[in-house]
Amino acid sequence: MNQRVPKCSCENCQLKTLFFSHVSPDELFDICDIKEERTYRKGDRITSEGEPIHEFLYMKEGLVKLSKSTNEGKEQIISFSKPFDFVSLLSVFSSKTYIYSVTAVEDSVVCILDLSVVKNKAQQNAMFTMDLMTRISSATDKIVIENLEIRRKQLKGRVAHVLLYFSNYIYEKDEFELPVSRREIAEYIGMTTENVIRTLSEFRKDKIIKIFGKDILIADKSRLENISEFG
């Protein structure tokens, strides 16, 4: 399920500059000491809705999804987090329990700090807290904006948008392996699985993309962008 990696490798960690730029080397060493890395396999649940929050999470490798299930048992995907994103953005400082679940959609490595350590640090070091707030704000802003973007489009535009999201933002390549199922795409864009599949088939027939199972190749990006923008 998960496995501890005892050796701390913070010296080479990009997060050091992003997250800890206002933490002294001594403090950093302390944090490094208590930091834990956990490895998750694709499909593993990392945190669950309703669980108490006692850890602070950020992404080192892989890709995870944040999701929430409706009281009818359907799943809604809120967002995806890639390396050097905070996974802990919603709820962490405003709630005692998670209001969403986090699940690995690729094999992932997540760095974990006890939340009380982060909170203590935050109460002592204002610059650290400012950094933290800036980062968390930026991440939640992205979620809100992305949500608005998806909301104003219809089916084809939304599917095109998601493909471009993975291509441009997550993988930075025109060919990639979809980390999620058609159903999960549907849960992200708020449409049905069948319509997502149908739309992908249509894009394939129109030679905008090539599909080999989970592998997607964007063949005509400008047309895909056009669909994403104007439907």
Place this chain on the structure above:
Amino acid sequence: MNQRVPKCSCENCQLKTLFFSHVSPDELFDICDIKEERTYRKGDRITSEGEPIHEFLYMKEGLVKLSKSTNEGKEQIISFSKPFDFVSLLSVFSSKTYIYSVTAVEDSVVCILDLSVVKNKAQQNAMFTMDLMTRISSATDKIVIENLEIRRKQLKGRVAHVLLYFSNYIYEKDEFELPVSRREIAEYIGMTTENVIRTLSEFRKDKIIKIFGKDILIADKSRLENISEFG
């Protein structure tokens, strides 16, 4: 358009306890000195998309909407802010310019601090920054959750949801004056104006609500809740 109220009335301000619980009386006096209150009339624009952010805003009286316009010129309403909510939640600590506009939907009083003052305070006082972060996180969480709620419902459920939102959350009464037009409701729930109007008429015909122009009376709340929940 707007008018200065020179006298500082922080002594009686609810925000003092919420916002400034970790600020010393001396500091509070300083802040009080430079704080400005501005009065806006219904319809007045408070901040505009693309403008540089140099002020920190919070609500004292009234109701405002946060909105963003698409590149096709359509408006999307992100959320509403009521008294003692921060208006400055998205962007403030993550962007130099506003990515949304703020407009008064009721006559409103907004308290305004220079952003540099808030940032300076935040860099010096970690507890203050923690408070701030907690409040901002809580506000953005609400936006995300509210968005998911609306997204999973269809037309009737969304309209019912909005009515309950105003009734329960904003006015805490079963009878209230709608602060927004049908079009604005449509912009908030992502449906067309005509369909919002039609749905309201349907609720009226079914004796779930009474409508007198902008005045709404919720006559059968449990049925409205049922529609909001199950469509």
Place this chain on the structure above:
DNA sequence: AGGTCTTTATGATAATTATCACAACGTATT
């Protein structure tokens, strides 16, 4: 290797929502 379950896929049909057209009403402006 066989069976079960999920995912991908496609078609037909039903439900939902948008668009267009038009009218009444209120409000603001000149």
Place this chain on the structure above:
DNA sequence: AATACGTTGTGATAATTATCATAAAGACCT
């Protein structure tokens, strides 16, 4: 008072999306 303009309101029709049915392919388990 007259005009213009936005809001509210309703109906007919078109477009979009969901639902249901069915099937093949792949993953998983034993």
